[in-house]
Amino acid sequence: MEERTVQGQVALVTGGNKGIGRAVAELLAAEGVTVVVGARDSRRGEEAAAAIRRGVGEARAVVLDVTDPGSVRAAARWIEERFGRLDVLVNNAGISGSGQAAPQDALDRVPSAVDVERVRAVFDTNVFGVITVTNAMLPLLRRSKAARIVNLSSHAASLTMTATVGGPLSELPSMAYSPSKTALNALTLQYANELREENILVNAAAPGYVDTDINGHSGFLTPAQGAAVVVRLATLGDDGPTGGFFSEDGPLPW
Ligand code: NAP
Numbered sequence: 001m002e003e004r005t006v007q008g009q010v011a012l013v014t015g016g017n018k019g020i021g022r023a024v025a026e027l028l029a030a031e032g033v034t035v036v037v038g039a040r041d042s043r044r045g046e047e048a049a050a051a052i053r054r055g056v057g058e059a060r061a062v063v064l065d066v067t068d069p070g071s072v073r074a075a076a077r078w079i080e081e082r083f084g085r086l087d088v089l090v091n092n093a094g095i096s097g098s099g100q101a102a103p104q105d106a107l108d109r110v111p112s113a114v115d116v117e118r119v120r121a122v123f124d125t126n127v128f129g130v131i132t133v134t135n136a137m138l139p140l141l142r143r144s145k146a147a148r149i150v151n152l153s154s155h156a157a158s159l160t161m162t163a164t165v166g167g168p169l170s171e172l173p174s175m176a177y178s179p180s181k182t183a184l185n186a187l188t189l190q191y192a193n194e195l196r197e198e199n200i201l202v203n204a205a206a207p208g209y210v211d212t213d214i215n216g217h218s219g220f221l222t223p224a225q226g227a228a229v230v231v232r233l234a235t236l237g238d239d240g241p242t243g244g245f246f247s248e249d250g251p252l253p254w
Helices: 019-030 042-055 069-083 116-141 177-198 223-234
Strands: 010-014 034-039 059-063 088-091 148-152 201-205 245-247
Touching (some): 019 034, 019 088, 034 042, 034 069, 042 059, 069 116, 116 148, 148 177, 148 223, 223 245
Parallel strands (some): 148 201
16 A cells, blocks of 8 residues: 655544544654544643644644534534645544443343443444544545545454354454444445545554553553554555555455
8 A cells, every 4th residue: 555745734533632543643743744633522632732742743632522513513614714624534533332341241242131322322423423523524625635534443343254153253242332343334435435536535444452441451552553554544645445444464354
């Protein structure tokens, strides 16, 4: 996958205040991208943006809760007024429900015991939030010469791997998180197909098992290692793929 020069571009990273999103924001800023850190908590967003400015590059914070369409519209207006366009959208914000680190909690994991409200809450953030943000930002992305959208998926999204009896995913019940990421993969394909002719490349990234709050810090990769594939897809050249599902090691089975 060829990368391109991204100096001077503008990128929005949702949930950019910590974890993988924060690492994506830092890595893009280090490449000369002006990063808009989307955070649902203004203080956490401002602190992250200030730390990036002190360290590697240019960053601003905007309040953005992906489950609140009003805050998403306000964030789009703010980006329009300040920058007039958007080159990269990283749909990173996500929740796991009770958490991958809480296997004893069956309420969002075991199919026969699931609490549907928990599933709904996870889909609200991981799926419907992505539609809300993407559609609000598309008018700005269309003003870029070659926009890129990266959706933070997961190996757990893979139906092929989940259907492999005896494989690690067939033994990991997950009624909320994994299906939400499978739906996100489906959305990725829908957007890729619509936007193909406009040179807007849309891909899903699986960061691997990363040491962050979402899994109670049980992951073994650093946030920067998890962010690598995301940054690669955010900086694709015009000949890059669209409608793909990638880890840092290459394409993943749907
Ligand atoms: P994290 O450290 O818990 O970060 C999640 C980020 O999403 C935080 O900034 C959080 O904000 C934000 N967020 C949650 N709900 C939001 C909402 N409604 N509106 C706006 N922001 C919201 O987890 P992470 O590991 O970095 O996860 C980032 C993405 O990678 C997620 O989509 C996750 O599913 C995906 N992923 C992670 C792993 C892994 O092993 N860590 C593996 C595969 C995929 P607050 O600080 O306000 O809570």
